[in-house]
Amino acid sequence: MSLSAAEQVTPAPPSGGRKGGSRAVKARSQRQIGRWERVGFQGPSLLVLVLIVLFPLIYSVSLSLQSYSLVLPGRTGQWVGLENFQRILHDSDFFHAVGVTVIFVVCAVTLETILGTVVGVMLDRLARFRRAITSLLLLPMITTPLIVGLMFNFAFNAQFGYLTWVMARIGLDPNGGVLNQGPTALAALILVDVWEWFPFIALMVIAGLRALPTSPFEAASIDGASTFQTYRYIMLPMLKPVLVVAVLFRATEAIREFDKVYILTGGGPGSATTVNDLYQYRISFLNWDLSYGAALGLVTFAFVLTLCGVLYRVLTRNEAQL
């Protein structure tokens, strides 16, 4: 995997300080022009993002310190200090939602990593059909997530879903539909996510394998290593950087799972599949408790930002290595 290969090729911009006075003046004036051009090129994006991302985030902070609702009477934006944040500490439903999210993310990403790595390695060894299979594997992850949820809602329907029929045939009695019982509903949600996303890991693994040098593998085969040993002790460690990035990407996406749960189970039965984003959606847009929703959002944001920092460090470290 090459992280923007040209980066090392491109020399740093000349830092001026050349021989000859007039040249130095010219270089300086050019740098001045460069600065203005930079403002012209980068400025609009910065301005727009400040307006549509940064400002709403700051606005969200101010909302979280108020008691605000568009619908509930008497809550017109009174300042309440940290009350909303204190409320989080005693919100057992929130902690339940966080727990469900953790189970979902850990199970889904682990299964995706294992399955994705196995399929990726197998596909890499495949001489024929590799392109065709890779194209087919791409389809689920590009499909509209809400429609993915609908497809499986349809397939798992207790009365006429074809997967319900298949499960009954192979002796896995779904009795009353997998989506109608807490544990199986969560398992179904995880499986749907694995169905949708293990190809992402597989794709990353294939790309990672392409970038590996061949000499360690040759050396291993000369030394008489078995296939398993070669995989376990040579390929897997060399794939690790790619896998770390892939897993982090998947984790940041799985944490904000919303669309599929919304349509597959609606968070139910009970609250068995109510993940964090769905819980917050309910608080803000069904209970109309917008200020509390803002506070919950900020806590989530702080967490994702930490994860993002880790991801950035991993990415730039790889960039420096390659």
Place this chain on the structure above:
Amino acid sequence: MSTASVAPSRRIKTGLAFVVFGILALAYLSPMIWMVLSSFKHRIEIFESTPQLTFSPTFANYIEAFSTKGFGGNLKNSLIVATVSSLLALVIGVPAAYSLSRHRGRFQGTYLLLLLAARLLPAIVLSVPLFVLANKLGVGGSYFAVIVAHLTFSIPFTVWMMRGFFLAIPQSLDEAAQLDGCSMFGAFIRIILPLTAGGLAATAIFCFINSWNEFLFALILTGKSTATLPVAVPNLMTPIGTFWGQICAVGTVTVVPVLILAFIVQKYMIVGMTGGALAGD
């Protein structure tokens, strides 16, 4: 990896592999295939408890959903939102990406990190302030509101992805163009941009797909007349029953354009999926 030695029974092996992979692929994609098949089924065939593979196809579900129930309007809304937000993201993001690929400094590094953070920002975090602000400004339920919301992820995406493509073009080319009398802007428009045409098209397509597929922002920021396809589909699940045939029809229409577009940008899939943070091949 090493190529397998040529076996005499190679043709049989290939045939066998074809059958095995074919069955696996069908099983893997069966939820999708089932949806497409069901969209052409009559009501009675859908509610059969044993899955029906043979049936007399009908377009009734499509006609009912798109002409009677107004999903044609939702299709139009999806097209408008995805097209406008992608174009805006390109116009705003591409020059920034170019500039960020040519200058490196503390500011540029910080800006890229912030862009990554913005892209990974969960939609739920922004949805609350954007909803309140949209209502205060009186633009709740408009195209404008949802397009702006989609820009919050498509601009950062465009910058990261296009920066990767610009980095792959040697800076000496800009310098040569500028020596020949081009301004920096002229060199960018006439020399560099045409060289990244493929990347530009891929970026545009990914922006389009991401906006087309987006659900949460569209759910809270669109109104009855501006609802996109994903927002409108769940309306077919009503207390008096779920119109599965029509859901499958609308689902098929939602998914097929995306799959066609994805097929076009297949070789950019890793770059697109990771938002340009990784350049695959």
